[in-house]
Every structure is written in C-alpha cells, then in structure tokens.
Amino acid sequence: MDLQCEKSETHGPFEQVLVAVPAPQAHALLAPHAPSFAHPLAAVRMQPCIALMVELRARPSVPWDAAFVNQHPVLSWVARNASKPGRSADHECWVVHATAAWSSAHLEQDPASLVPPLLDAFAEVLGAPIDATHATAHRWRYAIPEAGSGAEAWFDATLGLGVAGDWCVGGRVEGALASGMQLGALTVRGGRAAD
Numbered sequence: 001m002d003l004q005c006e007k008s009e010t011h012g013p014f015e016q017v018l019v020a021v022p023a024p025q026a027h028a029l030l031a032p033h034a035p036s037f038a039h040p041l042a043a044v045r046m047q048p049c050i051a052l053m054v055e056l057r058a059r060p061s062v063p064w065d066a067a068f069v070n071q072h073p074v075l076s077w078v079a080r081n082a083s084k085p086g087r088s089a090d091h092e093c094w095v096v097h098a099t100a101a102w103s104s105a106h107l108e109q110d111p112a113s114l115v116p117p118l119l120d121a122f123a124e125v126l127g128a129p130i131d132a133t134h135a136t137a138h139r140w141r142y143a144i145p146e147a148g149s150g151a152e153a154w155f156d157a158t159l160g161l162g163v164a165g166d167w168c169v170g171g172r173v174e175g176a177l178a179s180g181m182q183l184g185a186l187t188v189r190g191g192r193a194a195d
C-alpha cells in the first residue's frame with residue numbers, strides 16, 4: 001500500500017498501515033478505501049473539551065486536589081497537577097475541563113477569549129477569587145468518545161489496514177493502550193475485527 005500526502009508526494013509501499021487518530025478523522029482518511037471500517041467509524045461520536053491550564057500564585061485553601069464538578073454550567077473536572085505522581089510542586093498548576101455542552105457551544109471561538117470565563121468558573125468552584133500568574137486554554141475537538149466502537153481495534157487483513165484509539169473502548173489512556181495492543185495482536189493473527 002502506498003500513502004499519498006496532501007502535497008501529492010507518495011510514500012511506500014508498506015505491507016501494513018495502522019492509523020491511531022480520533023474516529024472522525026480516521027473515518028475521513030479511511031472510509032473511501034476501507035468500506036469495512038466506514039460504518040463502525042461513522043458510528044463513533046466524540047464530544048469536545050475546552051481545557052484550561054492555570055498557574056496560581058498560591059495554593060488555594062480547598063481540602064482536595066481534584067474534583068468532578070457536578071451540574072455546573074461551565075466546568076466538569078478540576079485537578080491540581082502538582083499532586084500527580086512525579087510532578088514538581090514548585091508551580092501551583094491546575095488543569096480545568098469545561099463540560100462537553102459548554103465546550104460545544106464555544107468550540108469555534110478563539111481559545112484565548114475563553115480564558116476569562118473559565119477562570120471565573122474556576123474561582124466559583126474554589127469559592128475564592130483567583131490570582132493567576134499564567135492561564136492558557138486549549139481546544140480538544142475530539143476529546144471524549146460517547147460510546148465504544150464495538151471492538152477494541154479494527155484490522156482488515158486483506159488490505160493490511162488497521163485502526164485503533166481510545167475511542168474504541170472508552171476515552172481514557174488505558175483504553176488507548178488496550179486498543180493499541182489489540183491492534184498489534186490482530187496484525188500478527190491477521191484477524192479482521194475482534195475484541
């Protein structure tokens with residue numbers, strides 16, 4: 001199989017091509033060439049997440065390092081990065097996730113313009129004003145799969161074409177690892193799709 005890039009140059013031939021991108025992007029790339037993948041890839045819906053990385057001047061006086069934020073109009077999750085294993089406590093950095101609904105509603109806005117409302121929401125969750133030394137918003141267009149694809153990975157032995165990702169089995173890094181390992185096993189076994 002040859003790969004043709006946007007600028008028309010080609011690479012290959014390759015015996016096998018394995019793709020590990022979000023399902024909607026994989027669908028755009030693969031559906032015209034691999035009809036067996038088109039249906040399962042099209043079925044996967046992925047929600048966006050606007051994420052805020054913020055450095056505070058001082059540690060907030062809350063008795064927790066992370067929280068699911070239930071029924072908040074803007075935020076779904078906040079976590080203190082310095083509390084994670086192996087992270088430096090020199091900087092008081094937090095990661096803040098907007099809800100899928102709020103992220104969808106603001107998806108096409110310049111992420112920089114979303115910093116003030118996200119900081120306001122974070123202050124509300126902390127219950128105190130925020131003194132931020134740095135804040136950056138990032139748009140994850142394909143962040144959270146709504147449901148699995150029905151298999152841990154997909155591989156067409158006739159084409160030598162496979163696809164994997166966290167969206168096959170759920171939106172966590174463990175799912176990405178399981179999917180990648182399953183795709184590796186399928187390439188050896190020559191299976192079509194399995195779990």
Ligand SMILES: Cc1cc2nc3c(=O)[nH]c(=O)nc-3n(C[C@H](O)[C@H](O)[C@H](O)COP(=O)(O)OP(=O)(O)OC[C@H]3O[C@@H](n4cnc5c(N)ncnc54)[C@H](O)[C@@H]3O)c2cc1C
Nearest residue numbers: 020021022025049051140143165166167171172173174176
């Ligand atoms: C804001 C956020 C926070 C998260 N926090 C956690 C957490 O704390 N713990 C946890 O377990 N999980 C977390 N996750 C989930 C975790 O990041 C994912 O489950 C994991 O990264 C999925 O891995 P993946 O290899 O399937 O896909 P990805 O990591 O999304 O990798 C896909 C790659 O493909 C690239 N790509 C896309 N299209 C193309 C193209 N056309 N050509 C070339 N490259 C392309 C992308 O740039 C990307 O690098 C978080 C996710 C988000 C969005």
